Amino acid sequence: MKAMILAAGAGTRLRPLTNRLPKPMLPIIEKPVIEFILELLSKYDVKEIMINVSHLAGVLQNYVRSGYRFGVRVGYSFEGHFEKGQLVPEPVGSAGGLKKIQEESGFFDETFVVLCGDAIVDFDLAEAFEFHKASRSVATIVSKEVQMDKVSNYGIIVSDSSGRVESFQEKPPAEKAKSNLANTGIYIFEPEVLEYIPKNQFFDIGGELLPLLVQKKERVFSLDTKIDWYDIGRNSDYLEILAKALEGEIKGFKPSGKEVTKGLWRGTGSLLEKTTKIITPVYIGPGSVIEKNVKLEGPVMIGANCRIHEDVELSNVFLGDYIRIKPGFKAKNLLITPEYYVGSDGKGGMIADSNLKRYVSDVRTMEANPADK
Numbered sequence: 536m537k538a539m540i541l542a543a544g545a546g547t548r549l550r551p552l553t554n555r556l557p558k559p560m561l562p563i564i565e566k567p568v569i570e571f572i573l574e575l576l577s578k579y580d581v582k583e584i585m586i587n588v589s590h591l592a593g594v595l596q597n598y599v600r601s602g603y604r605f606g607v608r609v610g611y612s613f614e615g616h617f618e619k620g621q622l623v624p625e626p627v628g629s630a631g632g633l634k635k636i637q638e639e640s641g642f643f644d645e646t647f648v649v650l651c652g653d654a655i656v657d658f659d660l661a662e663a664f665e666f667h668k669a670s671r672s673v674a675t676i677v678s679k680e681v682q683m684d685k686v687s688n689y690g691i692i693v694s695d696s697s698g699r700v701e702s703f704q705e706k707p708p709a710e711k712a713k714s715n716l717a718n719t720g721i722y723i724f725e726p727e728v729l730e731y732i733p734k735n736q737f738f739d740i741g742g743e744l745l746p747l748l749v750q751k752k753e754r755v756f757s758l759d760t761k762i763d764w765y766d767i768g769r770n771s772d773y774l775e776i777l778a779k780a781l782e783g784e785i786k787g788f789k790p791s792g793k794e795v796t797k798g799l800w801r802g803t804g805s806l807l808e809k810t811t812k813i814i815t816p817v818y819i820g821p822g823s824v825i826e827k828n829v830k831l832e833g834p835v836m837i838g839a840n841c842r843i844h845e846d847v848e849l850s851n852v853f854l855g856d857y858i859r860i861k862p863g864f865k866a867k868n869l870l871i872t873p874e875y876y877v878g879s880d881g882k883g884g885m886i887a888d889s890n891l892k893r894y895v896s897d898v899r900t901m902e903a904n905p906a907d908k
Contacts, residue, residue, distance in 0.1 A: 536664060537645060538581045539633060540572055541720075542652035543589035543614045543626040548769055551875040551883055557591045559652035560598060561767060563780050564790050564818060564836060568767065569599060571655045571788075576648075577606040579660040585642055586652070587632035589614040589624040612636045629740040634732040643726045649740070651720035651766075655776065657786050658721075658762035666698075667723040672756040674728055674748055676700065677721035679762050683709050688768075689717035690741050692757045700755040703746055716757060719764050728753075770881040774870055777853050781816040781834040790818045802839065820856065842898055851879070857898045864894035873897035 542559045549558060559569035569586075576584060584607050588595055592613055602609030612635060615625040627635055633649070636642050646667070648660065658677065667675040678692050691704040693713045704713060718741055731747050732738050748755050763786055765776045780788055781798075792802040798815025801807065805819045808827040817831050820839035825831075830848040837843065838856035848865040855872035868879035876891055877883035886895050 536579075536581050536723075537643065537647040538576050538584045539636070539643075539647060539649045540569070540584060540586045540652045541629050541632065541649065542569070542595060543587045543624075543632060544653070545590040545624065545626070549767065549773070551885070552770060552773060552870075552877065553590070554875070555591070555594075557588070557595050557652075558767060560591075560595050561653075561773060563655065563776060563785070563788065565820075566788070567598065568655055569595060569652055570605070571657075572650055572652065573599070573602065573605040573607055573609075575657060575660070576650075581648065581660070582607050583642075584609050585612060585636050586610070587612045587614055587636070589626045592622065592624070610640075610642070612639070626737070628737040628743075630732045630738040630744040631736065633740075634729060634734060634738065637726075637729050638734065643724075643729060645726065647724055647726070649722040649724065653767045654720060655765040655767075655785060656719065656721065656762060658760055658764075663721075663723060663758055663760060666758050666760075667756070670698065670754065670756045672723075672754045673725045674745065674753070674755045675723040676745070676755070676757045677719050677723075677762060678716040678757045678759050679719050679764055680715055680759060681717045683712065683715050686712040686715055686717070692716045692718055694757045698756045698758060700745070700749055700757050702749065703741075705742065716759055719762065719766075721762075770870075770877045770883060771879055774851075774853065774868070774877065774879050777836060777870070778834040778851065781818060781836060783816070792818070792821070798833065840898060859896045859898045861894045861896070871895055873899075 560567045588611055596611055599609055614627050615623050663677055687706050687708055691707055691712055691714050692700055693702045694700045767773050779785055790800040792800040794800050800818045802821030804822045806824045808825055810827040811825050812830045814832045816833040818836045820837055822840040823837050824842045826845045828846050829843050832850035834851055835849050836853040838854050840856055841854055841858045843860045844862040846863045847860050850867045852866050853870040858873055870877045875883055875885050886892050
């Protein structure tokens with residue numbers, strides 16, 4: 536089986552998180568989302584993988600490269616064009632991306648799996664493959680039951696008792712939902728589905744290809760299987776996933792560094808004053824310094840080479856690398872980088888344009904302004 540990872544989206548709902556990073560490169564503590572996906576595919580011996588890229592394509596490609604260190608072989612399909620010596624992103628949709636690859640290389644010559652690049656997933660891919668073959672399906676959708684009051688956040692699948700898909704509902708209100716089976720964005724396809732995708736136009740899998748296959752009476756099935764699925768659709772989702780990672784809820788994930796006491800991880804070269812009050816889980820990145828009388832109430836993540844000055848209190852706060860927090864700052868439910876911040880409500884902005892600028896600065900600028908040390 537081959538695989539396709541969808542990674543061409545601009546991530547507009549995740550701005551400012553995606554101003555400098557494509558969604559699959561958002562780090563879960565230190566590990567990008569794309570790495571979780573590659574490890575899953577390698578685990579099930581899926582070795583040949585295509586990734587479509589567009590927005591900030593070079594960032595992802597420079598990290599993953601050939602896929603060798605993940606035990607896989609990776610190729611890339613850039614969606615866009617050159618203009619005046621610059622790469623201009625021009626996504627063609629999730630299904631359009633499949634068609635483009637097939638037209639250019641004929642890559643999809645056997646059963647293949649498609650996964651979204653902005654979600655952490657863990658499920659039995661072998662079981663899903665067996666179900667797909669046993670159902671004689673041309674398309675199998677991996678689904679997950681969600682609470683009825685959450686159905687309006689998802690694409691919903693309506694299927695019969697055998698799992699054959701009858702229709703779809705896009706983010707229906709709870710009172711109108713005919714099912715609580717959410718589309719996880721994971722699909723297993725036979726190559727013949729590509730015949731239904733038009734050439735050279737934007738075309739989507741969930742909104743266009745799958746409904747077309749059902750309309751044409753093709754065998755499309757939904758598999759409701761046990762799956763861990765953490766979808767980063769909004770800024771608030773990202774903060775929740777960071778917290779789950781530190782709390783040990785993401786299977787197989789453990790922060791780097793030394794776990795000096797249960798739930799407290801320290802990177803190499805980090806310094807921690809004895810007066811620091813810690814309620815775990817807390818991660819302190821390499822080279823970071825925590826001064827006296829600081830309170831860290833987990834989940835808290837402090838990136839590499841940060842400096843947290845005295846009398847600071849942080850609760851459910853996630854700091855990027857090279858951040859200085861000035862004395863007396865108190866914060867809850869925030870993600871902070873040297874450039875921007877995001878709250879648990881999903882709202883955020885630039886540090887320079889907010890009240891946070893009085894307390895937050897980039898450690899790397901301190902040498903240029905010694906008086907501010």
